[in-house]
Amino acid sequence: MSQHPHTRTALVIGGGIAGACTAIALHRAGIEATVYEAYDSSADGVGGSLSLAPNGLGALDTLGVGDAVRAIGSPVPAIVLRSWNGRQLAEFGTPAGIAPMRLVWRADLNRALHDHALRQGAAFAHGKRFVRAEESGTGVTAHFADGSSAGADLLIGADGIRSTVRTAIDPDAPQPQYAGLVSFGARVSGSALAPTNGKFLMSFGKRAFLGWHVDNDGTAVWFANLPRPAPGPSTAEMRATSPAQWLDILADAFAEDRNPALELLHGTDPEALLIPGAMESMPRVPVWHRGRMVLLGDAAHAASSSSGQGASLAAESAVQLARCLRDLPPEQALTAYEELRRPRVERIIKAAARTNSDKAAGPVGRVLRDALMPLAMKLVKPEKTAWQYDYRIDWSEPVAALSRTRG
Numbered sequence: 001m002s003q004h005p006h007t008r009t010a011l012v013i014g015g016g017i018a019g020a021c022t023a024i025a026l027h028r029a030g031i032e033a034t035v036y037e038a039y040d041s042s043a044d045g046v047g048g049s050l051s052l053a054p055n056g057l058g059a060l061d062t063l064g065v066g067d068a069v070r071a072i073g074s075p076v077p078a079i080v081l082r083s084w085n086g087r088q089l090a091e092f093g094t095p096a097g098i099a100p101m102r103l104v105w106r107a108d109l110n111r112a113l114h115d116h117a118l119r120q121g122a123a124f125a126h127g128k129r130f131v132r133a134e135e136s137g138t139g140v141t142a143h144f145a146d147g148s149s150a151g152a153d154l155l156i157g158a159d160g161i162r163s164t165v166r167t168a169i170d171p172d173a174p175q176p177q178y179a180g181l182v183s184f185g186a187r188v189s190g191s192a193l194a195p196t197n198g199k200f201l202m203s204f205g206k207r208a209f210l211g212w213h214v215d216n217d218g219t220a221v222w223f224a225n226l227p228r229p230a231p232g233p234s235t236a237e238m239r240a241t242s243p244a245q246w247l248d249i250l251a252d253a254f255a256e257d258r259n260p261a262l263e264l265l266h267g268t269d270p271e272a273l274l275i276p277g278a279m280e281s282m283p284r285v286p287v288w289h290r291g292r293m294v295l296l297g298d299a300a301h302a303a304s305s306s307s308g309q310g311a312s313l314a315a316e317s318a319v320q321l322a323r324c325l326r327d328l329p330p331e332q333a334l335t336a337y338e339e340l341r342r343p344r345v346e347r348i349i350k351a352a353a354r355t356n357s358d359k360a361a362g363p364v365g366r367v368l369r370d371a372l373m374p375l376a377m378k379l380v381k382p383e384k385t386a387w388q389y390d391y392r393i394d395w396s397e398p399v400a401a402l403s404r405t406r407g
């Protein structure tokens, strides 16, 4: 392993959006990266649609993949919130002068990032489930469930909200908590629904939450969140109900609402129903790095899906970590990375934290929410949210060492 003061090689654990962005960013910084993914193939088939905020697209531009991602996404100029009866509660978009968010199919985004990382020379190893690590002072060795191991100067945990690297860094690290909702989604081609003019519509139904977007050609994407009591169903329990039965359960939950849920559900092929299952929220992660190991993406800073910022923050963190490793020896680089990232990600996570409880509101909460939200939204000046979206990391600017080091 290298005695070079700066990082030359890195193991990236997890081949999702954060892992692929990290591999690309490390390559830009001159660091050789190998991505170790637990599953046998990349995460192409997983997940529904997600939004990329302009700040995330800015980070992807730095990685040289922004245009490829724009090409697979549709611009979303606004998100409209409605009550169960169709009444508009709020409409918000990016402030004037800032490009709109983009809606992308998560599998398409994964593929674009993965292909770009491969073209840049990153290596991907599949079927490698990280189980533990050993540090030597100048490097780190990762051990995988198949009995194999790999070594490098640094190990980066991009292994998602249920991160194993997080516990390897800090055995007392918090665990994700069930957020009271289970989630579903699908893409429906050739629907007869009216196009949503680029907007993403969301409806706080009486018994479930719906989001949908319809392109001019009738292609619709939708997701639904269904409240379920704690501790929330396990994956096995979710699978015990067939997709066709879930579609019926959802149709029943939306039966009284004035939104297009029933058309969307009837147009969904049960085989194509995505069932991500129990939604989780992640408490603050107090330790992001130890020795030669560090966290990135949902492993460090999982934002609620309502923030629309999870993938964007992962891309930003990848750029920032690579800059720090480019300019500083590993331990100083990890301290600088945390100092540069933590205040921003925690501010965004906090701003989004309330929305999940709004979605799971009971009848009284629902009435209050519907009464107060239009008022609250009038008080939110769009320009006050600009800090989230107009954030850019200057790749060419050198990172200075920070004085504070961890104990």
Ligand SMILES: Cc1cc2nc3c(=O)[nH]c(=O)nc-3n(C[C@H](O)[C@H](O)[C@H](O)COP(=O)(O)OP(=O)(O)OC[C@H]3O[C@@H](n4cnc5c(N)ncnc54)[C@H](O)[C@@H]3O)c2cc1C
Pocket: 013, 014, 015, 016, 017, 018, 019, 036, 037, 038, 039, 043, 049, 050, 051, 052, 053, 128, 129, 130, 131, 158, 159, 160, 161, 162, 163, 164, 183, 276, 296, 297, 298, 299, 302, 303, 305, 307, 308, 309, 310, 311, 312, 313, 314
């Ligand atoms: C329902 C839902 C909706 C969302 N909507 C949005 C949205 O609209 N906008 C947005 O920006 N974000 C959204 N997100 C969040 C977004 O998907 C994530 O923030 C983003 O993908 C970054 O995730 P990640 O790469 O850190 O983790 P993940 O995508 O979870 O990837 C982690 C990878 O690590 C692998 N892995 C796990 N453990 C191990 C191990 N031990 N060894 C090796 N590999 C391992 C996993 O198989 C996986 O491939 C949503 C998330 C969910 C669940």
